[in-house]
Amino acid sequence: MNAAPENLQSLFDRTFAGISQGLETFTPPFTPREVGTVVSVATGIAKVSGLPGVGFEELVRFPGDVLGIAFNVDEDEIGVVLLGAYQDLHAGDEVERTGRVMDVAVGDELLGRVIDPLGRPLDGNGPVASTRRLPIERPAAAIMDRAPVSVPLQTGLMVIDALIPIGRGQRELILGDRQTGKTAIALDSILNQRGKNVICVYCAIGQRASAVAKVVANLREKGAMDYTVIVVAEGNDAPGLTYITPYAATSIAEYFMEKGRDVLIVYDNLTQHAEAYRELSLLLRRPPGREAFPGDIFYIHSRMLERATHLCKKRGGGSLTALPIIETEAQDISAYIPTNLISITDGQIYLSPSLFELGVLPAVDVGKSVSRVGGEAQWAAYRAVAGDLKLAYAQFEELETFARFGARLDDDTRKIIEHGRRIRACLKQPEFSPVTVPAQITVLLALTANLFDPVPLEKMTDAGRAVREAATTIPAEVSARFETAAKLSDEDKKTVVEIARKALAPFQPKPEAKPENTPEAKETTKVELKPEKKSEAKPDPDGKAKAEGKTDAKPKVESKEKQ
Numbered sequence: 007m008n009a010a011p012e013n014l015q016s017l018f019d020r021t022f023a024g025i026s027q028g029l030e031t032f033t034p035p036f037t038p039r040e041v042g043t044v045v046s047v048a049t050g051i052a053k054v055s056g057l058p059g060v061g062f063e064e065l066v067r068f069p070g071d072v073l074g075i076a077f078n079v080d081e082d083e084i085g086v087v088l089l090g091a092y093q094d095l096h097a098g099d100e101v102e103r104t105g106r107v108m109d110v111a112v113g114d115e116l117l118g119r120v121i122d123p124l125g126r127p128l129d130g131n132g133p134v135a136s137t138r139r140l141p142i143e144r145p146a147a148a149i150m151d152r153a154p155v156s157v158p159l160q161t162g163l164m165v166i167d168a169l170i171p172i173g174r175g176q177r178e179l180i181l182g183d184r185q186t187g188k189t190a191i192a193l194d195s196i197l198n199q200r201g202k203n204v205i206c207v208y209c210a211i212g213q214r215a216s217a218v219a220k221v222v223a224n225l226r227e228k229g230a231m232d233y234t235v236i237v238v239a240e241g242n243d244a245p246g247l248t249y250i251t252p253y254a255a256t257s258i259a260e261y262f263m264e265k266g267r268d269v270l271i272v273y274d275n276l277t278q279h280a281e282a283y284r285e286l287s288l289l290l291r292r293p294p295g296r297e298a299f300p301g302d303i304f305y306i307h308s309r310m311l312e313r314a315t316h317l318c319k320k321r322g323g324g325s326l327t328a329l330p331i332i333e334t335e336a337q338d339i340s341a342y343i344p345t346n347l348i349s350i351t352d353g354q355i356y357l358s359p360s361l362f363e364l365g366v367l368p369a370v371d372v373g374k375s376v377s378r379v380g381g382e383a384q385w386a387a388y389r390a391v392a393g394d395l396k397l398a399y400a401q402f403e404e405l406e407t408f409a410r411f412g413a414r415l416d417d418d419t420r421k422i423i424e425h426g427r428r429i430r431a432c433l434k435q436p437e438f439s440p441v442t443v444p445a446q447i448t449v450l451l452a453l454t455a456n457l458f459d460p461v462p463l464e465k466m467t468d469a470g471r472a473v474r475e476a477a478t479t480i481p482a483e484v485s486a487r488f489e490t491a492a493k494l495s496d497e498d499k500k501t502v503v504e505i506a507r508k509a510l511a512p513f514q515p516k517p518e519a520k521p522e523n524t525p526e527a528k529e530t531t532k533v534e535l536k537p538e539k540k541s542e543a544k545p546d547p548d549g550k551a552k553a554e555g556k557t558d559a560k561p562k563v564e565s566k567e568k569q
């Protein structure tokens with residue numbers, strides 16, 4: 007009877023001792039929560055007071071899980087760029103620090119997905135099952151971690167692969183007026199990476215939703231989504247969201263690059279990005295500069311494009327090739343943003359609306375386009391013919407304006423023009439039909455061997471197709487040598503040229519009329535010939551017309567500017 011209370015007593019003692027011991031060791035899990043107050047909300051930005059500890063570019067959280075980035079950090083007020091629906095925010099709302107910077111989900115799970123820069127799915131296929139995240143702003147690779155650009159990135163577009171080659175790790179700007187085929191070039195480049203072990207990231211910035219839907223549909227239909235990630239900020243998204251999109255896309259691409267993969271990223275387009283940033287800066291009352299852009303507009307693009315590189319072996323040897331797109335107005339490539347981007351990148355592909363109207367597609371103006379590092383990376387088989395081709399094409403472009411004024415042209419000039427027209431015809435290419443390397447080499451060798459010259463212009467499309475189809479009959483051991491750094495032997499060249507010659511046989515105008523070494527069949531030339539040789543006196547009146555096409559041409563120096 008006595009034992010029971012004692013037991014009870016000791017049980018109580020033990021329990022209370024345990025409790026007091028627990029109390030002693032317990033430290034309440036207080037997490038300091040810094041909270042500020044919204045002072046004002048405007049389109050895409052908010053002014054907040056009372057967050058003294060907030061860091062530059064720190065993420066802050068508003069009610070309704072709207073996120074923002076601290077952009078202007080002043081002593082008593084911070085300017086926040088809003089990244090979501092800000093319609094329900096009010097002055098007086100609570101703002102909370104998060105203590106971290108903006109980051110984005112990365113990983114293999116993203117392949118085939120269409121997401122916004124916050125990682126939310128836009129394709130209706132459920133949440134993105136990625137566990138890794140990377141900050142959207144990351145330092146670019148150090149100089150010692152970089153390797154020279156040495157491997158070509160084939161776009162499948164002959165005019166680019168032959169004349170303005172792009173290397174893996176290069177940054178090549180695509181610029182041109184509205185509706186000149188800029189997106190088409192980028193898409194063709196993505197489609198051509200099929201089976202080439204290259205990951206692609208297409209970053210749509212501030213475009214019309216219908217244009218983005220078209221791109222997604224095209225990529226899906228052509229089977230490119232298996233190796234592609236699409237990051238989208240639509241035209242009606244908050245300017246803050248538009249602003250962070252290319253950085254988020256770059257981090258997604260960098261993840262693959264750091265795993266040793268080759269990655270291609272397309273920014274479509276950075277004009278919209280610059281405009282979104284200008285909008286934010288003006289709203290935040292930062293001082294406007296040229297064309298009302300803020301002073302750091304160059305820096306926001308250069309720090310993004312510097313992240314494109316070819317990593318050295320020690321860092322895995324991956325590469326990130328960037329194709330930023332810029333829209334020009336009235337063909338003005340010397341406007342502020344285009345010149346900024348031209349100086350940041352390693353070359354540019356200029357698309358001319360006049361060529362587009364003439365039906366020369368892709369409308370690449372070779373005279374104003376250049377690749378400053380790609381030449382080093384180009385396969386030797388291309389390099390052997392590219393020089394001659396460029397020269398012949400440049401001469402043709404200069405003389406073409408002459409020919410337009412009709413009149414007197416001597417035999418040599420006429421030959422150059424006729425040859426140039428055939429080069430142009432061979433470089434034409436419809437959308438979504440990449441040309442394989444053997445087919446490209448065969449056409450280029452046939453061009454440099456003047457095999458196309460006797461073919462009437464109106465038959466050039468069929469002739470080109472016949473040669474490309476004939477390229478499939480090239481012996482495998484020969485075509486294997488096209489994609490190596492070794493020069494093509496004379497014998498290989500002969501084999502290829504013979505195949506092209508056979509393919510072109512049905513397109514010769516009148517086989518019985520003349521032997522094959524007088525190619526200029528008269529019916530192909532429409533220019534009137536006169537014996538008088540006064541062409542030297544001509545240049546002056548034409549000077550203007552020529553200048554129009556040429557003044558801004560970047561010198562085609564193949565200098566190594568990029569590490």
Ligand SMILES: Nc1ncnc2c1ncn2[C@@H]1O[C@H](COP(=O)(O)OP(=O)(O)OP(=O)(O)O)[C@@H](O)[C@H]1O
Nearest residue numbers: 183184185186187188189190191367368435436437
């Ligand atoms: N090589 C080509 N062959 C035939 N059509 C083409 C070719 N390239 C582009 N196009 C057509 O030209 C039009 C404009 O192309 P695209 O949308 O790529 O131009 P853009 O410069 O990106 O336009 P935007 O300024 O609106 O972004 C499209 O209808 C496209 O189908």
Ligand SMILES: [Mg+2]
Nearest residue numbers: 188189190274
């Ligand atoms: Mg476009």
